[in-house]
Amino acid sequence: MKLRKNFLIILILSLCLLLSAGTALAKPVTITFWHAMSGSRLGVVESIIESFNATHPDFEVKPLFTGSYAETLTKYVAAYPTKTGPNMVQVYEVGTQTMIDSDAITPVYQIPGMLGETWDWAQYVIPITHYYSVDGNLWSMPFNSSTAMLYYNKDLFKAAGLDPDKPPTTWKEMEEYGEKILASGVVDHVYSTGWPSWIFEQTMAYHNHLYADNDNGRAGLATEVVFNDEFGHKVFETWIRLHDKGIYIYGGAEYSANSAFKAGQIAMLIQSTSSLAGILKASEFKVGTSFLPRFEGYPVGNSIIGGGSLWVTKGQSEEELRGVWEFLKYIGQKDIAIQWHKGTGYFPVSGAALKALLDEGWFSADQAFLTAFLQILAGRRDTAAATGVRLGPFVAMREHFRAALEKSIGGELSPKDALNEAAEKMNALLKDYLELYGK
């Protein structure tokens, strides 16, 4: 552990050196940007930054890949006391409350005013900005936004004697289809999911059901979780039942389940929309996409926004802030937002980009890219339950959920006990958070 700490210190020191060398030599104002985009996304980020630097000679954005989301946040936290952090940092959606409470950032909505500008925030896709807003004001700039949807393998549906244009719409149908597909013998297991804790949060929001009190932590800090009621237990028990029938196969915490879907070993996948480009590219079968399945007879909510957003460090010079602001405006521009969407599958963040994509026929060429949009636009967004959860110790809380799911799938605990245990542990975390941040 010490080694790691030392490494961090060395990393930060060398970064300081780099930064000071950079500012001494170059004329344009340097804007540092820490992000967590790896793989094919990295290339897209870099090309957007290159074009920004080329078109804005007064500024130079310097991106630095700082590891996973969690590592990026850790480094940002470690750099904060020594003021060696970046001007901008990408933080995942679960870190939102931590950032709001951090006292280390300037909320994005205040920046135009500080620079003597006005800005129309309504040009962005509302359900996306909604997630990152406090009392209607945007705190961080949405960057890579996604939601969850259902992917299915049309060829396997056909092979199992199902209509490939009729994906399941309810969990009851998930079970019926699952049994049929299993009986046909085309696959050993029918579906899997990525990000199980997030999919559970999605399911709550999708049925307009609160996850935590104080309006999902949006009206004030949450004091306890409320998902462990009749509905929550029903969702959880359904998952476990489908697992016990062999329909659902547990697929790990993040993207491990994708490989089974791409290889045609499962017929359906519930996963982030950001996997779409990768799945389309790697799959040798017809990929269908549809809305998340519902539980019949429960209220309609909305699927929620996940991914990451950009936060602006407090206490920058006006020049730096202007550079940051130019960059934030730039990534929301029509062409850039389109480039980002096509390159990664993340939502284009502005309404204008959406229209341009529609006009050029992007969505009719492959309507799979439209599914996620229709899903978030079809749902409601006037309730906190449908907007999504905001919790301080969210990262740790999600792990308790994942542990509960793994324990009941493994038969270590009954679904009911496992979910209650997770809720209890989460409440203890919320209590600690309140102790630190409560008035």
Added chain:
Amino acid sequence: MHEDRFPGHKFLPYILIAPSIAVIFIFLIGPFGQSIYESFFVSTPFGTRTIYVGLRNYIRLFSSPDYLNSVVATFKFAAFVIIIGLSISLAIAQLLNQKIRGVGFYQVALIWTYAISPTIAGVIWASMFAPATGLIPYIVSKLSGGYTMNWMTNGQLALFIVAAAATWKMLGYNIIFFLAGLQNVPDEFLEAAQIDGASPWKAFWRITFPMLSPTTSFLLFVNMLYAFFQVFGLIDIMTRGGPGNATELLVYKLYRDGFIHLNTGFASAQSFIIFFVISVVAIIQLRIVTRKAIYFR
């Protein structure tokens, strides 16, 4: 004493070792002291508010079933890596120490695993056991007629696979040292034993094994440190502590609490406990094992 060894240079020795001492203080003792200090507090991730809580972090650790699980899992893991790992390494080293054709090839083939980074090793093992696409679950399923072997939902299996991967990863290192140790055992002793009518089995346990004891005690120590501290990469790649908390070893739990959940006080308390446990075990090991080891020239 020192004046005798460096006549006329009273302060020179101190100046010469000052850089090393400084490094130790700045990078080891300083942060360690800070960890102990922080273990009595809880604080916000950005350090905007800090509350003194006395021994609460420690009390919580010891009353937390998750932490006790982690302790048990760590000891199981370490026992596997040390006992099974060293036994297999010794057996393989003994085989490699024979005069057979192509021994060089076998030596390289068995040693190179050590050169693989933990990330690659983790990915190899994880894909080998991937529940839906892996080779081994496929074979198991075909042989058993449909049994689904899913280490992502079976905690004990996951712990076993992670321990096996860690053992495999360390195999090369252990074999090199055992091989070097074996080559230092004089042939005359073994020949004499043979002439006296000792079976190879007996000769091994009565002559080779005792003469290997310096190597063995060194490897015991290194493997213990490895099992406690250096398996972080493997765990992070393979299981992230899951399923449930089955493979959340102490050092991994510390990382998650400190660096992912940003709970510094709690993680500091854990680091102090690990330090304490390791020190005790190390002292016992050095005292007993090293004293009993047979050194020869």
